[in-house]
Amino acid sequence: MEITALSLFTLIGVLISYHDFKNRRIPNILVIILLSVGVFFVIVQGCDFWTPFWCMLGLAGSSLAIRIIYQVSANKEALGMGDIKLLGALGWWVQPLEIPTFLFFAGLTGAIIGGLWILFKKEKFFPFGPAIFIGYLIFRLLKLDSSGNSGILCTSMIEQ
Numbered sequence: 001m002e003i004t005a006l007s008l009f010t011l012i013g014v015l016i017s018y019h020d021f022k023n024r025r026i027p028n029i030l031v032i033i034l035l036s037v038g039v040f041f042v043i044v045q046g047c048d049f050w051t052p053f054w055c056m057l058g059l060a061g062s063s064l065a066i067r068i069i070y071q072v073s074a075n076k077e078a079l080g081m082g083d084i085k086l087l088g089a090l091g092w093w094v095q096p097l098e099i100p101t102f103l104f105f106a107g108l109t110g111a112i113i114g115g116l117w118i119l120f121k122k123e124k125f126f127p128f129g130p131a132i133f134i135g136y137l138i139f140r141l142l143k144l145d146s147s148g149n150s151g152i153l154c155t156s157m158i159e160q
Contacts, residue, residue, distance in 0.1 A: 005041045006140065009093065012037065013133035016086065020129035026082030031089050038092025055099065056091025063087045083128045090136060098139070106135030 012034045020026050035056075042052055063084045070078035094102050110131035117126035 001041070001045070005037070008037050009034070010137065013137070017127075017130035017133050020082065020127035024080075024127055026080070026086055026129045028082075028085070031082070031085045034086070035089040035092060038089065042092060051096065052092040054091075055094060055096055056088050058096075059091045059094075059099065060084055060088030077125075079128065083132065086129055086132055090132070093136065102136060102139045104135075105139040106132045109135040109138065 012030055016026050016030050016034070019030065038052065042049060063079055067077070067079045067081075067084060070076065090102070110128055113131045113134075114126050117123060
């Protein structure tokens, strides 16, 4: 079932990245689908429902706070609302103790994509959705164990 979940996540992430690169917008329907697939796998696996729910609220709330603080202090937009909703939906795909590591890889990927964007496109602002998606995939792939299990579903929740 983990392969199915990761495959669906990848398909949705590619669509999100395409739309964000092309239009600089992440369609709400894709975020809702990503959220719904995460909730579905949590329920099917019999996982604790509240842990990913709080992860969702924490990721969305903290990224919204970053957006507001940056807008007030620098008078510029740091994160788009699509990025905030995407991070919230990813709360169903990460466990509480995984959030800092996931955010590290998303930020690192964002710095690389942003640097390349500025270098080649000569624009200051770049779509961050693909960096979030690629950062999550890197994080998840680095967690693979010898059996091919990355803990995408309940296993890491049960162990914590």
